[in-house]
Amino acid sequence: MIDTQMMGQAFALLLDWQLLWLIPAGLLYGVIVGAIPGMTASLGIALVMPFTFHMTAIEALVFLSSIFTGGVYGGSITAIILNMPGSPASAATGFDGFAMARNGQQNEAQGYAIGASALGSLFAAVLVLVLLKPIATFALMFGPVEMLMVGVFALTIVASFKGETLGKGILAGGLGLLLGTVGVSWGGVYRATFGNMWLIDGLPVVPVILGILAMPGLFALAGESFVVNDALLRRPNFRKQLHGMIDSARYKMLLLRSTLIGVVVGALPAAGSSVASLVSWHSAKQSEKNNTIGDGDSRGVIASESANNASEMGSTAVMLALGIPGGGATAIMLGAFLIHGLTPGPRLLAENLDLGYAVFLAQFLQVALLPIAGLLVIAFSTWILKVPNQVLVPIVLAITCWGVFATRETFFDIGLLIGFGLLAYVMQRYGYPPIALLLGIILSDMLEPELIRAVATFDAVNLPNVILTRPIPLVLVLLTIISLYYSFRRRAQVKANDPETA
């Protein structure tokens, strides 16, 4: 499946001394940008795009992909320390990472995140190098019905979230699905925009995610002295970080499964790395033995981080092979290709396959350097825990406001951040899992257009028949049933052990 001659040429392309500094610089910049709440990898790539104009095509592409790799990982740093994901892709990392930090295991959690990110990227790069063309062909097999079923399958994650009852999770998820439809619809109808131009494109992801995930935590921290109460456990500990990093390699099956989920979901247009990490986290919660995922289990961090980094590979593969960007970052990278006179798609693979291979080969260098860049930033960031919450919480709020403003340069987003923060706080206070609300908003963006396309193509009456007679939707239906079965069984077990928490 690998064209060896082209692979040789790809190696030759990478023998460019400029790459020696471009890769570490891109990674470090990506990790820093990714770690700032509100600043995503796509925004980081967009900001440095003008600097790549004078570079050669390979230099520009490898530099931008290094930022992408660093940015996707960087989001986990603040997700672990403050439950404030630097980017949407790290939302699931905070579930277990922050719980570990609260238990004084922030050093181990950071180590697990670096290890899983590097190994996830590595496995995914190997997978994509070998299966570049089949992955692209597989992605083309996903029409509206298949994508609709991916969304329905992902919705079953709601059953995994902790809430007082399953009904509260469903109500929160339903509200999220409705909020996700706000904005101008396909028919040109303004849905609940209240005449506000900033809502025309729907609810912006960054302030909504930070509002729902980070703000309730920030409000709660305001009433406490420190994020980690034990002074001894607050110290940065390089040995523990290293231990976590190395120990993550012990979970080979989990890493492989999460990588596969990441590559497949990342390859699907419109699914994205946040869906990939959530699906992977959910899958780990259901399949890992004796797990406490959701309550501070390192396997939750590994599942989420390996999947979101792998999804980056999947979306890059599809962008290269088909010219279809899977998300914001790949859309900007597509622009970089065009600026350098290259058009991603089947012709690129036929005429410039060496360049495609080179982008993925560079990933091996990035994987080798990512732990260094990560540990450098972590060495600084873990000192944050030594700052008392009376100072830390206001500073984090200010940084978040700046980061949220930077995305669209509007004050309205700061209002959304605080508004969703208060909503999530109230929901959490009365037993509704705010993450279900977020999942609904994320999935709504995918579900509604696919549902409209599916009904337009097959008619509503025939749709169930189509779903049950096509192989991919049928597999997804079975996976949905299995997922629901395991979720209900798990809830029943928890209820049997402790009726109050079911």
Add this chain to the structure above:
Amino acid sequence: MTTSGNRTELVMRLAVPTAIMLASLWYLGSLWDVRMRAQNLILVRPVVVAMLPFYLWIIVWEIRRHSALPAAQEAGTSAAVNVRDQVAFMCVSVVAVLLFYLFGAVPATAVLLVVSMWILRFRKPVVLILAPVLTSLLLWLIFVQVFGIRMPLFLTPW
């Protein structure tokens, strides 16, 4: 917890799902007569319909839970957490939005930090002055100078 505290807790527990359900029904109603109704309701209608039975289930569950729990066990806020500080900080966050809008990013950041640190009972004068100044400067350097993002820096012409 007193009986009136219990009652307030129950009212809040019933008010939250009711507010969610009412908002959802209002949203469905607002799209009922629009053009291309089928497309606009394709997801909204089934979701709202599916939410209804769960809403009723939650209402029944909350009432049964309330009557089953002894007064002392009614869910309240943990005593270990300082609720006054939480609520005060929430108010400051809301005010922060107005500050950013009225005064621009740099002054708003400085004011926000001083006020919130003070409200959270931080009293070291050196830190109270240095932290806001340094943070505002650092944010200005990173966002405006390094990333080139256009931030309304000082007084916004409103």
